[in-house]
Amino acid sequence: SPIGLPNLRECQLATDSSVIGSPFTTRLNCCLPIPPGDVIDFSFQKYKNHNRRLRMPAHKISSDYIAKYRRAYEIMRALPQDDPRNFITQANVHCAFCNGAYKQPGTDGILIQMHFSWLFLIWHRWYLYFHERILGSLIGDPSFALVFWNWDDQRDGGNIMPAMFLPNNSSLYDANRNQANLPPTLAKLTPVMTGNDSEIINQNLNIMYQEVVTNDVAELFIGGPYRTGVDISNSTVLNAPLGGSIENGIHNAMHYWTGDPRQPLLQDMGTFSSASRDPIFYAHHSNLDRLWDKWRHGMPGGPRKDYSDPDFLNAEFYFYDENARLVKVNVRDGLDIEKLGYGYPDVAADELWINYSP
Ligand code: C2O
Numbered sequence: 351s352p353i354g355l356p357n358l359r360e361c362q363l364a365t366d367s368s369v370i371g372s373p374f375t376t377r378l379n380c381c382l383p384i385p386p387g388d389v390i391d392f393s394f395q396k397y398k399n400h401n402r403r404l405r406m407p408a409h410k411i412s413s414d415y416i417a418k419y420r421r422a423y424e425i426m427r428a429l430p431q432d433d434p435r436n437f438i439t440q441a442n443v444h445c446a447f448c449n450g451a452y453k454q455p456g457t458d459g460i461l462i463q464m465h466f467s468w469l470f471l472i473w474h475r476w477y478l479y480f481h482e483r484i485l486g487s488l489i490g491d492p493s494f495a496l497v498f499w500n501w502d503d504q505r506d507g508g509n510i511m512p513a514m515f516l517p518n519n520s521s522l523y524d525a526n527r528n529q530a531n532l533p534p535t536l537a538k539l540t541p542v543m544t545g546n547d548s549e550i551i552n553q554n555l556n557i558m559y560q561e562v563v564t565n566d567v568a569e570l571f572i573g574g575p576y577r578t579g580v581d582i583s584n585s586t587v588l589n590a591p592l593g594g595s596i597e598n599g600i601h602n603a604m605h606y607w608t609g610d611p612r613q614p615l616l617q618d619m620g621t622f623s624s625a626s627r628d629p630i631f632y633a634h635h636s637n638l639d640r641l642w643d644k645w646r647h648g649m650p651g652g653p654r655k656d657y658s659d660p661d662f663l664n665a666e667f668y669f670y671d672e673n674a675r676l677v678k679v680n681v682r683d684g685l686d687i688e689k690l691g692y693g694y695p696d697v698a699a700d701e702l703w704i705n706y707s708p
Pocket of ligand 1: 444448465474601605622625635
């Protein structure tokens with residue numbers, strides 16, 4: 351049966367450990383507040399967007415847009431910590447469902463893990479969907495859209511840390527980042543990569559081609575089946591047999607590349623329990639979300655298919671909405687981004703990796 355909703359009243363300390371470098375384990379409380387009122391059942395009607403939200407590449411937005419983005423995160427950071435929309439509480443949603451705070455219902459204690467399987471892309475899509483709605487509502491802008499970090503763009507300037515996240519007096523800043531990877535250092539889409547800039551660019555294109563173009567079936571790209579009773583809570587980035595290519599590859603690589611090697615777990619971006627304490631996280635995942643959509647609809651050879659297995663389609667998650675209410679969503683409702691009311695522009699530089707010839 352599909353992964354169902356946990357009992358939020360049964361929360362335990364989360365665990366995060368290093369799997370590379372020296373052994374280090376931390377236990378932390380990222381239990382989520384339970385807001386008053388009934389749980390809302392998601393429907394397109396209730397969460398209608400009157401304006402389509404257009405997510406732009408982080409390196410191409412205007413200074414007005416950046417100012418708006420900063421203001422939204424400023425307000426989010428200033429909310430009381432028991433407010434589900436607070437920045438740290440938002441980050442704790444990731445920690446809670448990725449570091450073992452909750453149990454799969456219908457099992458004797460198997461912990462929920464939203465990485466390493468077919469739920470990875472869709473869970474993060476929904477996570478961003480509500481995060482974006484919250485930011486928009488905090489600044490009273492119903493068409494507010496996240497940006498995407500266009501690290502796969504090897505031509506027009508997307509493959510460095512986006513400038514909007516760098517000034518240290520801004521709500522978009524995070525001190526825990528790899529200082530050796532600030533601009534103009536080029537992003538490396540796999541952790542083991544050497545060479546000069548043009549060699550890195552070439553390897554990046556090759557990796558994009560392998561992971562997104564070549565892997566044309568859901569099992570390879572999205573990840574393997576995760577149902578009630580399947581325990582992937584002991585998977586790690588080094589051993590994740592159900593993880594899809596985009597997750598195990600580029601996704602992890604950019605988390606490491608961004609995280610701070612002075613921290614024991616490469617916090618913030620380098621580990622689950624702290625990754626979304628860096629606002630760049632949401633831009634990183636927005637690009638993964640874009641690439642999933644591109645993989646579905648924009649590859650040579652025609653549209654590709656997500657899973658149609660009911661255990662995939664009927665899996666359910668909890669999130670907080672822009673009114674600080676608890677909302678329940680399923681996988682099925684999240685598979686079409688136009689129906690969700692947002693989208694991405696065409697990115698011309700995609701052609702470089704789509705047409706890469708190894
Ligand atoms: Cu849930 Cu990119 O991590």
